[in-house]
Amino acid sequence: MNFDLTEERQMLQDTLRRFLAEAQGDVWSGLAELGVIAALFSEEQGGFGGAGFDLALVFEELGRADLSLPLIDAVLVPGRLLAGLGEDVSGLMDGTERLALAHTEANGRYDLEWVETRADGDRLSGEKSAVIAASTADRLIVSARHSGAPDDTAGIGLWLVDPDAPGLTRRSYALAQGGEAADISLSDTPGTRLTEEGFDALADTMAAGLLAQTAETLGAMETALTMTQDYLGTRKQFGRPIGSFQALSHRMVDLMVAQEQARSAVILAAAHLDHPAEERDRVLSAAKNILGRTGQLVAEETIQLHGGIGMTDEYALSRFAKRIVMADHRFGDTDHHMERFIALGL
Secondary structure, three states, X not given: OOOOOOHHXXXXXXXXXXXXXXXXXXXXXXXXXXXXXXXXXXXXXXXXXXXXXXXXXXXXXXXXXXOOOOHHHHHHHXXXXXXXXXXXXXXXXXXXXXXXXXXXXXXXXXXXXXXXXXXXXXXXXXXXXEEEOHHHOOEEEEEEEOXXXXXXOOOEEEEEEOOOOOOEEEEEEEOOOOOEEEEXXXXXXXXXXXXXXXXXXXXXXXXXXXXXXXXXXXXXXXXXXXXXXXXXXXOEEOOEEHHHOHHHHHHHHHHHHHHHHHHHHHHHHHHOOOOOHHHHHHHHHHHHHHHHHHHHHHHHHHHHHHHHHHHOOOOHHHHHHHHHHHHOOOOOOHXXXXXXXXXXXX
8 A cells, every 4th residue: 555645745744844843923824824724624615635634644743843733623623513514614724713612521521422511592501621722712612402311412502602702701721731721611601503413513523633633643752752862862871872772772662663553543544534433433543542552652751761851841852742641631532442442343
């Protein structure tokens, strides 16, 4: 099988990598001008990409860079959700608008179908947890239940809500890996109904977000390993680079093998994004589990191979390590996806 990028994707990768290496000022607008955001959407939705490999390419490059941009949460997930419902997402693609999806709830943890927020007509009441990019969102997409028990897949609707709407409060806080999230309270808050049957649309867009997260983690792992390899080649002890010591070189080889296994998992997940839901979700769960386990190994080993400097805030490796470790808690952790993989296999 040929794993080479197409000519168009190779050009996108080269352009994006150069831009991120020299990024200054308003990076968000720069990504929009380059067409990077439009690459996350299909031609039918107004973009020019939207396939699994387009998403994987863009977010792997973003993961490689020393930047913290909520592109998954402010563009990809809410944008693909809106586009899938036939809504206009041109404001997202040209960089003039940002959205956020308020879906997760404290009692639901990683269960996509768990929604306790209630809808009475177009009035919403409930609590949403850890909504990333909510503090800068121009609009919120809120999931709420108009019928059924909290864990039913049916009866989940989606509403567009103004962040300044009456009855809505946001409590923002910083994230360990960079950026901000917010807990949102809704009390008889008005919204504009998008659909009353939103579970399938949520499942599809969360699958895209999960793929993007694994690709971003892979990119961060690549940079962490490159930094570690360079450090082992320059740091000297007893008059020779410490990378020449057999014990350290063996540990580095183990990390590079693990990274290649993770890359294979991301490639397989990207290829299955448009497959039937059950097959897609099984492959995505396998990839997320592999990236979670490999990411923890890479974060711990690269810091240990650096020694004390690897833990300092001034050194970029510590920021990459935080992003890699905390990525395991996005879209379901290793344990959740192992259970999901087993359940889907049965």
